[in-house]
Amino acid sequence: MFDWLFSCSCTTTSVVEPPKKTTKQIFIEAQQDVLKNLMDNETLNNNTDSEFYNIKKYNEIMSTHNNDIETMWKKRIMMTNTPTGNVIMFYDAYKMGFTYYCRESIPYDLLNAIAVKYIKLFCCKDFYFDNTFFDSKLYTIHNPPEKSQQNKQTLKGPFIKRKKEEKKKEEDKNDNDTPKEPEKVRTINKFIYLGNPLNFSILQKIKKENTFRAPVIEAMKVSYADYKKRKQESSTQI
Numbered sequence: 371m372f373d374w375l376f377s378c379s380c381t382t383t384s385v386v387e388p389p390k391k392t393t394k395q396i397f398i399e400a401q402q403d404v405l406k407n408l409m410d411n412e413t414l415n416n417n418t419d420s421e422f423y424n425i426k427k428y429n430e431i432m433s434t435h436n437n438d439i440e441t442m443w444k445k446r447i448m449m450t451n452t453p454t455g456n457v458i459m460f461y462d463a464y465k466m467g468f469t470y471y472c473r474e475s476i477p478y479d480l481l482n483a484i485a486v487k488y489i490k491l492f493c494c495k496d497f498y499f500d501n502t503f504f505d506s507k508l509y510t511i512h513n514p515p516e517k518s519q520q521n522k523q524t525l526k527g528p529f530i531k532r533k534k535e536e537k538k539k540e541e542d543k544n545d546n547d548t549p550k551e552p553e554k555v556r557t558i559n560k561f562i563y564l565g566n567p568l569n570f571s572i573l574q575k576i577k578k579e580n581t582f583r584a585p586v587i588e589a590m591k592v593s594y595a596d597y598k599k600r601k602q603e604s605s606t607q608i
């Protein structure tokens with residue numbers, strides 16, 4: 371009886387602790403804070419080549435094999451540790467995307483966080499195309515909006531006409547004088563997976579020309595016509 375009265379008189383309060391954040395969440399949130407600080411910092415865009423902003427020049431350069439811009443960005447390599455393991459990343463100037471090596475598959479939000487580290491390290495802010503925090507100038511240049519919409523084919527028929535009339539009445543009924551803001555189109559980064567880091571070679575292969583020349587070998591390099599002519603001359607001398 372005493373225990374029952376005591377339990378009724380005393381109220382217990384339970385404190386619910388928030389769930390602990392995973393290392394992945396901590397990593398992503400930390401890079402999101404970094405990205406917010408990069409928005410107004412134009413000095414962190416100094417390495418973005420001016421050719422990227424001129425679509426005509428860009429296409430001319432990328433049409434040549436092993437051009438200087440593409441080769442240079444392939445040499446700007448970042449190796450970093452992430453919650454999913456070590457990642458090797460560089461920027462593909464031709465595909466305009468972040469290429470990476472990693473043992474495990476990485477979700478998009480984590481790849482975005484890794485890309486933030488890359489654009490901060492190599493001062494190329496406009497390579498980041500996800501407009502969650504800011505709009506990249508390069509994205510609008512290389513992905514211009516459609517100038518005109520194609521005229522839709524109009525269908526005729528009593529059923530279609532009745533449906534259109536009903537839809538128009540419903541729109542007029544729900545129409546308000548307040549103008550609606552256009553929805554913002556979501557832009558995303560491009561990521562290209564290249565496989566296991568063991569497949570990555572940091573050393574660039576250089577083709578070496580064989581400059582060795584020997585007089586004896588050069589003398590032996592004759593055409594079949596010259597060889598036949600020499601053979602006929604030697605046979606007539608005997």
